[in-house]
Amino acid sequence: MGEIVEFVIEGIKDFDLTHIFECGQCFRWTRRGASVCVYGGAAGDLAAVIRFDGDTLTIKSTGGSEKFWRGYFDLDTDYGEIKRTLIAADPLIAPAAAYGGGIRILNQKLFETIISFVISQNNNIPRIRKNIESLCRRYGNVIENSDALEPEIITEPMYAFPSPESLAEAKTCELENMKLGYRSQYITDAAKKFLEDGAPSSREELLEYRGIGPKVADCIMLFGLRDTGAFPVDTWVKQVMSGVYGFDPDDVVGMMNFAKSRFGRFAGYAQQYLFYYYRDIQRQKQQADNLSNNKNGCADTHAVPEKS
DNA sequence: ACCCAGGATCTAC
DNA sequence: GTAGATCATGGG
Numbered sequence: 001m002g003e004i005v006e007f008v009i010e011g012i013k014d015f016d017l018t019h020i021f022e023c024g025q026c027f028r029w030t031r032r033g034a035s036v037c038v039y040g041g042a043a044g045d046l047a048a049v050i051r052f053d054g055d056t057l058t059i060k061s062t063g064g065s066e067k068f069w070r071g072y073f074d075l076d077t078d079y080g081e082i083k084r085t086l087i088a089a090d091p092l093i094a095p096a097a098a099y100g101g102g103i104r105i106l107n108q109k110l111f112e113t114i115i116s117f118v119i120s121q122n123n124n125i126p127r128i129r130k131n132i133e134s135l136c137r138r139y140g141n142v143i144e145n146s147d148a149l150e151p152e153i154i155t156e157p158m159y160a161f162p163s164p165e166s167l168a169e170a171k172t173c174e175l176e177n178m179k180l181g182y183r184s185q186y187i188t189d190a191a192k193k194f195l196e197d198g199a200p201s202s203r204e205e206l207l208e209y210r211g212i213g214p215k216v217a218d219c220i221m222l223f224g225l226r227d228t229g230a231f232p233v234d235t236w237v238k239q240v241m242s243g244v245y246g247f248d249p250d251d252v253v254g255m256m257n258f259a260k261s262r263f264g265r266f267a268g269y270a271q272q273y274l275f276y277y278y279r280d281i282q283r284q285k286q287q288a289d290n291l292s293n294n295k296n297g298c299a300d301t302h303a304v305p306e307k308s
Numbered sequence: 309a310c311c312c313a314g315g316a317t318c319t320a321c
Numbered sequence: 322g323t324a325g326a327t328c329a330t331g332g333g
Contacts, residue, residue: 024314025314122313122328123314124330126313128313130331131330176329182327183328213315214316215314234314235314286333
């Protein structure tokens with residue numbers, strides 16, 4: 001244990017690190033290079049630097065076998081076939097499947113997925129990432145050799161995701177002090193329940209957790225239990241489903257029925273393409289608006305209000 | 309100062 | 322069973 005390993009895997013199609021790491025399924029990977037596609041981060045209790053160039057994936061990590069990383073990145077699933085099947089079932093999804101065509105649904109640890117998506121409720125992705133990092137720093141173990149991996153890329157030690165035991169023993173008030181907010185109780189309760197009941201394996205079991213409702217349960221089914229038929233409906237999916245398919249934004253049941261009947265066991269992939277596509281173009285639109293506001297000089301014309 | 313974010317829960321009808 | 326208020330925090 002403790003050996004740094006490196007794997008080079010060639011001939012990979014339908015793969016893009018930005019799509020994979022920025023599509024909202026994981027929260028511990030960050031882009032490190034400006035031009036080259038390099039990500040650093042952690043999966044469970046392993047730290048790694050990931051590169052993808054052309055069709056070649058390079059993984060330098062603090063451990064794990066090639067088999068583990070192939071599974072983590074879902075390399076043995078044919079995403080070209082998935083996309084063709086989705087588009088055949090519904091041509092309207094073609095733009096989204098092309099836009100996020102390099103998405104892979106990662107093979108993540110169940111407990112990490114549960115806690116991460118409990119934190120995700122009514123929260124935004126940048127803050128979810130911060131919350132999870134502070135949890136790892138406080139309750140996770142230092143990842144051995146993570147500082148020796150590539151010191152110019154990963155400049156400080158990384159921490160493993162906390163074990164169920166460590167979060168079960170954590171004081172709820174301490175989580176509150178770490179700005180975990182009202183979700184603090186959900187987190188410590190979930191860790192205790194996970195330890196007592198064992199790993200949940202169905203949507204029904206997940207819904208018995210306090211802090212896990214239908215949407216979070218579906219995310220955990222998709223990302224933690226690899227139920228690729230799950231179709232999590234969040235605020236972004238509501239918007240794209242109403243915009244593209246004309247659903248009432250509050251008709252969540254209708255959207256889920258549509259996805260199930262149209263996409264079946266591939267509904268989860270469809271959801272990821274739709275989520276990434278719509279959220280990303282909305283963000284770019286927002287940035288463009290901000291730029292044009294500055295150019296017009298509209299943003300600076302307000303006098304600074306005096307404070308009392 | 310305001311609305312929103314990968315929502316869930318509690319209460320009141 | 323379901324509409325409405327509330328939850329803690331900070332991004333934009």
